[in-house]
Amino acid sequence: MTKATLLRGLVLTMGYADLAIGLFHVLLGNAAIPGAGSAGPTVDSLGRFLGAIFAGYGLAWIWAARQSPIPATAVRWLAGVFWLGxxxxxxxxxxxxxxxxxxxxxxxxxxxxxxxxxxxADAEEKALGPAGER
Incomplete structure (x- = not known):
């Protein structure tokens, strides 16, 4: 498996996983958080809102995976946001x-x-060369 193939698989997996997790939190609220119990309506509201944001974050990963080549800058920014979490x-x-x-x-x-x-991050850009062609 090449680095470019691994990158594409991981970026796509990350996107679909984040989208699913985000939607799970939107639908279930506090019940989606193991060990949280009932945190009340304020935390439930926050959790559902952040779930929607996380679903959008997943869509950003999916967008990146659908580009050819996968943009290294997008991967770096998205990975940085994940690390910040x-x-x-x-x-x-x-x-x-x-x-x-x-x-x-x-x-x-x-x-x-x-x-x-x-x-x-730049594996596919390097593999495809400066013109971005296979």
């Missing part, structure tokens, strides 16, 4: 302690994937 989780850990185990797993994924995306 991981840093937010680490801040929460420092302030409030350990969350539900599933959130810890998500944090590990969010810390691991961005460097991989940054490493692969």
């Amino acid at each position: 991981a840093l937010g989780r680490l801040m929460s850990l420092a302030v409030h302690g350990w969350p539900h185990w599933f959130q810890v797993v998500l944090t590990a994924i969010e810390l691991t994937l961005p460097p991989l995306f940054l490493w692969l």
